[in-house]
Amino acid sequence: MAAIECRALRKDYRRGDEVIHTLMDVDLSIDAGGFVALMGPSGSGKTTLLNLLAGIDRPTAGSIAVDGTEITRLGRGALAAWRSGTVGYVFQLYNLVPVLTAYENVELPLLLHPLTRAERHRRVSEALELVGLAARHSHLPRQLSGGQEQRVAIARAIVTRPRLLLADEPTGDLDRESAAQVMDLLARLNRELGQTIVMVTHDPATALRALRTVHLEKGSIVDATVRAEAAP
Amino acid sequence: MSTLLRTVPYVWRNLVRRPLRTGLTVAGIAVATFLFSFVESMRDGVRRATEAGASETTLVVYRQNRFCPFASQLPQSYASTIARIPGVRSAVPIKIVVNNCRASLDVVTFRGVPEEGFIEGKMRTVRMVEGSLDAWKSRGDAALVGAALAERRRLRPGDRFTAAGVSTWIAGIFESPDVQDRNVAYVHLPFLQESAQRGGTGGIVTQFNVEVEDHASLEPVAAAIDAAFASDQFPTTTRPESAFVARAARDVLAIVGFASVVGWASLAAVFALIANAIALAVRDRVRDHAILQTLGFTGGTLAWTVMLEATMLGLSGGAIGAAGAYGVLRAAGINFTMEGVSIEVTSGTAVAVAAIGIAALLGAVAGAAPAWGAARREIVQGLRAG
Structure with missing residues (x-):
């Protein structure tokens, strides 16, 4: 069963009198447990598509169903609740809250869930353990390296156990070694926990870590590659 | 609701x-709240001293058209005439000597009272905290000093105390619910008359404090007293004690009226400070949001x-400012005295609680517009910011 079904997805922006067509009639299906890389040149609509899948932006037309939920029909409040329970989002620039420690950043999304303090503690500890940063739980973002910050961001994204993990150029701001660590982590989440992942990337080598690569150009899907096995 | 409560630590961490x-921000709010609390305490003191309560039963008989204890001179013999007027329970002649007739923060007021009437009347309403009434009765130059005056002048039983040319020996210190008592020194009437006799005022008193049967009798008894002496050489003006204080304190009332503007301006400053801090915080945190x-x-x-962050700012600044004003007023013991009557500026918990509550409320109101803006901003726009 497809985890994500996009049909005739369109997104237009208006700049003065000019209408910019960022996405044009995109159809896309992603199976549960899939690992998809979205590639394409700047302005091709990769991040816009990712934002629409995350429910943080609204399409001009078309539909998006995630696990059978038609998210384009949800109101603001319902969409926020849906994001909280379904989506984990990893940003290129980590976007940790600067005044919170690694632990508190990872705990943030759990504040929206009816969990006891002890349960929150258990989940945050597990997530930090998974990304290999349990020992850095009390560090503020400025006390961490870029790679460590991104791993904390991944812990924050997975701590609610979302069905869908979306990553916008997760290695775009990292050195080679840190990027490899982050990609190893995402691949492990997909392989061992069956996490559905959609990732935007510019880097062909990073895209090879996914099972499927979708190329966009000028707002349309132009090519898709499916691999039986991801690159190590 | 529980989700909102779980976010409280997040808001707290953002602040600390x-x-x-x-x-x-908190320092600014604290200073403004301090000013507001101080002014409100002053207004409160004036209100308590000048507004008649339903239980008020005291009249003050003063010389007509005289406004200072130096100028109000009445024959002590009026006491027996006043005592015969229907509705009068007692009439105590009082000689008042002050070291300064104008408004001041450190006026010393001597009240000369007859021993018998004073013990039967006033001493029933006060509580001795140091020294004794027996010591006062045993010496002609003895004084019983109100607690506020004793604290201000650092007086202890056994001390000698001289002011306005009157030299007394401190027999005791008392606490009283009446602000007029807390700031005076009660001495024997003959002693004070003798001390003031250099001007030939023996047998002359400043005023009579008249106790009436009940509150409803105040006006008719006052009218009867003034009528009894209307054609005398020394005509009188008789008023309820609160009205007497209000007339004497008219200058201070005008100042307090002006000070209330300062109080409201302080609240406006609290609002502006919080609104500014929160607006800047929300602008800086567009991406975080x-x-x-x-x-x-x-x-x-x-x-x-x-809104919680704004309210916490208001609450903490308000608490510091109100506590500061409370402490300063308690430590300083400020009294305005003019024409022999006192207005006490005291630190009250009601004023402190009100100041804290208002500061917190202003915080919530100041945070409302930025909160609305933050709630309505599109996520994608926010992520592009900063």
């Missing part, structure tokens, strides 16, 4: 981990965090 911004919304925070939850 930005110590410079929070410290400066977009991240929170991406994580699933609703606009309502986001607005709550902003």
